[in-house]
Amino acid sequence: MKRPAPSTTAQKRQDLREHMAQRVLRYLWWILLLVAGIQLFNILHALVYTGWRLHTPASRVYVLLYACLLVVSLLGLACVPFLKRSLPRSAGLTLWLQWIYCGFLLCWAVMVTLYDQRVGPGAETYLTVLLTVAVLAELPPVPAAVLLGVPQIALMLALPYYQPTKQDNFGLYLNSTVLAAVAIFIACYRYLSQKRQHEGAQLILEKNREIAEKNRELMYLVGHDSLTGLYNRRFLDLRLPAICADCAEHGKHLGMMMIDIDDFKLYNDQFGHQMGDACLDQVSQALLGCLQSEGEYILRYGGEEFLYLGSGADTAAVRRRGEEMCAAVRALALHAAGKPSPVTVSIGACAAVPQDKSAWQTLIRRADQALYTAKHQGKDQVVCDTGEGR
Template identity: 30%
Template sequence: MLDELFSIWPHVIAMAGICLTAAFTIWNGGGSYAAPAVTVALAHLLFRWAGGQWYYRRAKRQNPTFWMNFFIISALTSGTAWGASITLLLRGTSPSDRYLILTIACVIIQSATARAFMAPLPLIGQTCILIVQIVGVSLYHGDWIIAPAAILFAGFQLGHMRSLIRFRLRQLQVEAEKDALLQEIARTNEELRLANERLQKTALTDVLTGLFNRRALDRYMEANDPRQNAELLPYSVILFDVDHFKPFNDTYGHQAGDACLAAIGAALRAMPLPPGHMVARYGGEEFVMILPRTDAAAALTLAETIREKLSTLEIPVPEASARITVSLGVSSFGPGSTDTPLRLVRRADTALYRAKQLGRNRVEQEDAAATTIDA
C-alpha cells in the first residue's frame, strides 16, 4: 500500500495538467500568474519525487508507522501546493478559462478519491485543503458559480470516498477472517499431525520399557528383509531374557518386576547403536536386538556388552535393591544367505535356550560348535 501511495505518477499527470492549463490561459491573453503556478507545482513535484526516492531506498530500515506519518505530511503538502497552483491560475483569467482550471482541479481530486481507501484521512484532508483554496479565491473574485460547483463536487467525491473506504474495510475484514481461518486450519492440521505421530508412536512402543513393541518389530523385519536388499548383509540377531524372572517377581512383587523391565529398557535405550539397528521387547521378560550390517563377531561382542551392562543395574525393591542377570542367544548369516529375519530370530531363540541349559548369565551362538562367551 505504501509503495502505491508514494508513486510519483499521479503527481506527474497533475503537473502536466497544470502546465497545459497555464499555457492555455497565456494563449488566451490571461495567465498573469501562470508562471508562479507552474513554479509551485514543479517545486511540489520535486518534493514528492524526493520523498518517494527516500522511501524506496530506506523503507526496509524504518517501520511502517514512520512512513505512514511521512505520507500524511506529504499528502497535506500536496493539497496545499495543488490548491496554490490552481488559485494562482484562477487569478486574472477569463470566466471560460476558470472552468478549464476547475476541471483540472476535479481531475486532481478524482485521483485522490481513487486512492482514498488506502489512506482515508490524509487524502480527505488533501482534498479539503484544495477545495477550501479554490472556493476562497472564487468568492474573492465574486464568482458565485465556481464556488458552489466546487463544494458540490467535493461533497460528491467525499461521499464516493466514503463508499470506497467502506468497501475496502469490508474487504479487509473478509481477508482478515480468511487469514484467521487459514491459520486455524493450519494449527488444527499441525495438532492432528502431532496427534497422529503420538498415536503411531504409542501404537509401536511398549509402555513399560519405552522400547519398540512386537508390532513395530514385525514391521521392521518386513521392511528390512535382506532377501530384498543385499546391502543389509551380514545380518545378526540377539535374543535375551532375564534369568529367574518368575522367582524375582514372586520374591519382590510384580511392581519390582515392572521396575526391573523398565530399568532394562532405559539401559538399552541409552546404548549407542549404529543407525538402522533396532531393540524391541519381544514379550514378557524377553528382548530382541536386530542388527543389519553386523557380522557374528561384532554381534557376540555387543551381546557380551549387554550382559555386563545389565548385570550392574540396581533394581529398586522393597527396603533394598537387587541385581539381575540375563542370558543371550546370537544368530547371524552373511552374504549369499536366503534366510529371513524371522528364521534368524528362531535360531537365536535356540541359542538362548542353550545358554539357559548351560547355566544362564552367558552368551551362546546359534551353532553349538561356535565360540561361547561365559560370565
C-alpha cells in the same frame, strides 16, 4: 467469556502486522514507481508546454508540486529493499511509512485541487487519489478514518478561499463527502477482510500443526512400548523389512539377539507387579545404554523378552554386544528374595547376510533357538547360533 492469553494475543497482532507489511511491500514498489513515472511525465510536459522556460507562476507551482511528489516517491522506492530485507523486524515501520506516504499523497492532492480552483471548480485530482488510496493501501479502521477524513474536511474548509469568484459548492461538498465515506468504508472493508482471511489461514495452519503433532504422538504410541519407551513389535513390520533389504542389497550382516530376563517370574511374584515393571524399565535402559551406533535397535518383544537388531553386525560383533548387555544388567544389582545372584539376562544371538527382505524371520527363529540353549546351559550368558545362512 475467557480472554486469550496476552502473549498469544500479542503474537497474533505481530503475525497480522507481518502479513500486512508483506502485502504492502509486495505491491507498494510498483505503485511508487507508477506515481513517480506520472510525476516525471507531468514535469516534462510542463517544460515542453512552456518551451522549457516555466515563465508563468502557475507552471512553476505545478512543477514544484510534481517534483515534491516525485522526490517522496523515489525515497519510498529506495526504502523498499531495506524494508524487505529487515522483515519481520521492520513490519511496524513499513506500515507507518505507508500511512505517512498515503497522508502525504492526499495532502498533495488537496493542494493541487485547491490550486486548480483558479481555472474552474472541480476536484478530480483529489477524488482520484482518494479512491486510489482506499483501494490500494492497507489501512486499519482508525488510520483510514484519519487519513481519508481529515483531507476531506481540510478541502471543504479551504475551498472557498481559493476560488476567484463565489461558487455554490454544495454539490461538490456532498459528492466528495459521500466519496470520502465510501473510501473509508472500502479501506476498512479491505483491511478487515484481509485480517479475517489471515486469521482463518493461521487457524488452519495451527490446526494442521496440532493434527501433525497428534499424529506424531499416535505413531509414537503405536510403535513404542508404553512401559519402557522402546520400540515394540510393530517395528518388525514397519522398519525391519527395509533394514533387511538394505543389508541384502549391500552385502551386510544383520545381527539379532533374543534377550530374556532370567527368573523374572520369581522377581515379579516376590515384589509385585509395580516392582516388576520397574525391573523391566531398568533392564531396558541398561540394554539401551549398550547401543553405540545408529544401526542398532532394542525392541521389547513381549513380556520380559527383548530383541536386538544390529545392521552391519557380524557374529563376533553381536557376541561382544551381548556380553556387554549381560554385564550391564548384572551391574544393576537387582536381587530377588532367596536368590544370592542379581537379576541377569540370557541371550541367544545369530548374524547372517540376508538373502531378501523376509530373511529376518529366519534370523529370529535362529536367535530364539540360541536363547533356549542359553537358558538350558545355566543362564546369564550369550549363545551364538553359527549355523548355515550367515
